[in-house]
Amino acid sequence: MSTRDVTLDHVSIRFGQHTAVNNALLNIAGGEFFSFLGPSGCGKTTLLRCISGFIEPTEGRVLIGGKDMKRVGPNKRPTALIFQNLALFPLMSVADNIAFPLEVRGVGRKERRKRADELLDLIALPGVGDKKVYELSGGQRQRVAIARALAVEPDILLLDEPLSALDLKLRQHMRTELRAIQQRVGLTFIYITHDQGEALTMSDRVAVMNAGVIEQIDDPLTIYEKPRTPFVASFVGETNSIPGKVVSQSGFDVSLDTALGRLVGRSAGGRQFASGQDVVLFVRPEQLMLDPGGKIAATVVKEEFEGSQRHLFLEAGNAALRVSRVGGGAELMAPGLAVKLNFDPGRSSVMPAAGA
Amino acid sequence: MERIKGIFGDFVGRHGLGVAIYISASVLVWVIVLIALPQVAMLDYSFRHNLPPAQIGGPEDVYTISNYSYFLFGNGESFNALDTGVLFKTLFAAAIVTFIDILICYPIAFILAHSATGVAARMMVLGLIVPFWVNEILRAFAFRVIFGATGLVNGIGMGMGLWDTPVDFIRADVALYSSLTYSYILLMVFPIYNAVEALDRNQIEAAQDMGAPWWRVHWRIVLPVAKPGIASGATIVFMLTAGALAAPQIIGGPSNLWFTQLVYQWFNDASNWQRGAAYATILLGSCLTFVLLLMKVFRVPIGAIGR
Ligand SMILES: Nc1ncnc2c1ncn2[C@@H]1O[C@H](COP(=O)(O)OP(=O)(O)OP(=O)(O)O)[C@@H](O)[C@H]1O
Numbered sequence: 001m002s003t004r005d006v007t008l009d010h011v012s013i014r015f016g017q018h019t020a021v022n023n024a025l026l027n028i029a030g031g032e033f034f035s036f037l038g039p040s041g042c043g044k045t046t047l048l049r050c051i052s053g054f055i056e057p058t059e060g061r062v063l064i065g066g067k068d069m070k071r072v073g074p075n076k077r078p079t080a081l082i083f084q085n086l087a088l089f090p091l092m093s094v095a096d097n098i099a100f101p102l103e104v105r106g107v108g109r110k111e112r113r114k115r116a117d118e119l120l121d122l123i124a125l126p127g128v129g130d131k132k133v134y135e136l137s138g139g140q141r142q143r144v145a146i147a148r149a150l151a152v153e154p155d156i157l158l159l160d161e162p163l164s165a166l167d168l169k170l171r172q173h174m175r176t177e178l179r180a181i182q183q184r185v186g187l188t189f190i191y192i193t194h195d196q197g198e199a200l201t202m203s204d205r206v207a208v209m210n211a212g213v214i215e216q217i218d219d220p221l222t223i224y225e226k227p228r229t230p231f232v233a234s235f236v237g238e239t240n241s242i243p244g245k246v247v248s249q250s251g252f253d254v255s256l257d258t259a260l261g262r263l264v265g266r267s268a269g270g271r272q273f274a275s276g277q278d279v280v281l282f283v284r285p286e287q288l289m290l291d292p293g294g295k296i297a298a299t300v301v302k303e304e305f306e307g308s309q310r311h312l313f314l315e316a317g318n319a320a321l322r323v324s325r326v327g328g329g330a331e332l333m334a335p336g337l338a339v340k341l342n343f344d345p346g347r348s349s350v351m352p353a354a355g356a
Numbered sequence: 357m358e359r360i361k362g363i364f365g366d367f368v369g370r371h372g373l374g375v376a377i378y379i380s381a382s383v384l385v386w387v388i389v390l391i392a393l394p395q396v397a398m399l400d401y402s403f404r405h406n407l408p409p410a411q412i413g414g415p416e417d418v419y420t421i422s423n424y425s426y427f428l429f430g431n432g433e434s435f436n437a438l439d440t441g442v443l444f445k446t447l448f449a450a451a452i453v454t455f456i457d458i459l460i461c462y463p464i465a466f467i468l469a470h471s472a473t474g475v476a477a478r479m480m481v482l483g484l485i486v487p488f489w490v491n492e493i494l495r496a497f498a499f500r501v502i503f504g505a506t507g508l509v510n511g512i513g514m515g516m517g518l519w520d521t522p523v524d525f526i527r528a529d530v531a532l533y534s535s536l537t538y539s540y541i542l543l544m545v546f547p548i549y550n551a552v553e554a555l556d557r558n559q560i561e562a563a564q565d566m567g568a569p570w571w572r573v574h575w576r577i578v579l580p581v582a583k584p585g586i587a588s589g590a591t592i593v594f595m596l597t598a599g600a601l602a603a604p605q606i607i608g609g610p611s612n613l614w615f616t617q618l619v620y621q622w623f624n625d626a627s628n629w630q631r632g633a634a635y636a637t638i639l640l641g642s643c644l645t646f647v648l649l650l651m652k653v654f655r656v657p658i659g660a661i662g663r
């Protein structure tokens with residue numbers, strides 16, 4: 001076990017009656033890029049503050065490098081937290097900001113400046129050391145915050161939605177940048193976001209959270225392709241949800257009756273369903289294909305063009321369906337057109353209906 | 357002028373012409389009649405001789421700097437060590453009181469802004485406001501009672517066996533300093549609170565996260581933010597302390613004069629308004645110079661005050 005390991009051992013955090021984090025149980029390996037993904041208010045920041053030591057868990061333990069962190073303050077943990085709003089010190093120069101952790105440790109002025117300049121090189125912002133924080137752009141501030149956290153020489157870097165304030169282009173650029181920095185320095189990154197794109201592109205593993213509960217922990221591909229719960233299926237990426245009743249099951253293949261006729265889907269997580277059970281079949285829009293020999297009959301409502309992709313909105317058996325296709329090429333489909341659809345059962349998920 | 361017209365027009369648009377005229381008239385009366393005119397009159401007085409009424413406006417009534425030179429040299433040629441000494445002692449004492457107030461109020465303001473909530477915060481604010489309910493004279497006498505030979509402090513101290521003959525806190529000016537310090541606490545807390553409240557709590561936590569102990573968090577993060585507030589508060593407290601009259605009169609040690617008491621004596625006991633005005637002007641000038649000097653030393657821009 002490396003010093004960079006983080007283990008949450010049945011951690012629950014409550015504020016009065018409100019449970020912000022419910023029984024989190026996971027292990028993050030040293031050097032991993034681990035993301036928590038979830039909607040606003042699901043307890044992500046709370047969990048991160050708990051790992052960095054600003055909140056003690058109400059129940060359970062936080063272990064870093066195998067050591068229980070109970071009553072170890074934030075200034076004593078090998079973590080560095082990058083705050084949701086960065087929390088750079090506006091009255092200090094950029095170099096003083098970055099060198100603050102060194103100042104704390106009593107490193108001399110010359111040495112501090114040298115180290116700050118090195119870190120500025122690392123984040124590809126050489127020569128801005130003497131500027132004030134407000135003279136930098138959002139993306140530059142972002143990188144300065146990372147440099148300041150790296151100056152702590154932490155084993156674990158905690159990032160709380162650091163990209164949320166940036167515009168789309170910069171955000172995409174910073175994703176690659178962050179991942180590159182992580183691989184260069186080899187630290188454990190624990191990253192929080194409500195943006196699935198960020199979580200999926202950067203992470204080794206993603207934990208999807210909903211209302212304080214971690215619903216699934218897997219690598220990005222598995223999260224997307226094999227969601228375990230209805231929440232994960234619908235929160236991560238677009239999806240079509242088709243309710244139905246189980247007819248029979250053989251191995252992973254579940255056959256079910258739906259408003260679109262009898263369909264076959266793959267049991268999520270290999271669950272066994274009773275026949276007659278209420279379930280939901282999830283199929284991604286890009287897994288639904290136009291196929292003249294397909295079993296599902298549908299009518300085109302409209303088609304929208306969005307550059308690299310086009311989105312086809314359909315109606316089938318009173319349900320709305322969505323199909324995504326590659327953007328260029330053919331004319332947009334006219335409303336009212338009758339089409340047939342098909343999908344690979346292996347790329348779909350069948351789950352118990354909510355409340356069942 | 358354009359700007360003033362603009363503001364006035366805006367005000368008329370929002371509140372109507374009647375209100376606008378009333379407000380501007382009151383502001384004008386306030387500024388000119390109550391502030392500017394008396395001060396100019398006093399300044400004028402300070403450069404005149406103290407003449408019997410018959411001679412006022414006569415050939416003897418000319419401008420002079422004798423009132424000011426009296427402060428420096430007295431009647432004779434020698435240096436007026438007494439009055440200049442009183443001035444310096446007053447400024448020094450006011451500076452000490454201001455400094456103590458900073459020490460007391462900075463933590464209060466910080467706690468009020470960043471950790472106190474609910475009942476605790478309301479109790480603190482109440483505790484800060486209550487001193488202002490008690491009038492100045494009563495407060496001074498209360499401190500006399502507390503610090504007197506048979507007062508509370510001596511009672512407790514001797515009861516606990518810390519000292520065995522009553523300490524003369526009044527002669528040592530402890531009572532005076534305490535009273536002045538206590539009187540202006542709110543005026544110091546408020547501007548510091550204002551400045552510190554704007555500080556993002558995450559910055560404090562970020563500093564802690566980077567390993568900073570509490571004192572460094574304050575020295576490097578909170579104090580720089582509080583500085584303009586401290587400067588405003590210190591200016592107010594310093595000016596008011598240096599200009600206090602009732603407290604030094606009532607609980608100042610017998611051998612110990614406050615400069616305002618000299619001013620008062622010239623006006624009242626010696627009926628020499630001209631010299632009194634000159635002394636008041638000297639006090640004002642020295643206070644301003646002192647404040648500006650300190651602001652220069654601590655690198656606080658003047659614009660930061662009152663923000
Ligand atoms: N100090 C606190 N006292 C009481 N409740 C709190 C406290 N901090 C957070 N909460 C509650 O805990 C829940 C989770 O908050 P948290 O800040 O962790 O959400 P989040 O997932 O980070 O959301 P966002 O994406 O909006 O930042 C919220 O319902 C919030 O109201």
Ligand SMILES: [Mg+2]
Nearest residue numbers: 044045046084
């Ligand atoms: Mg948050």
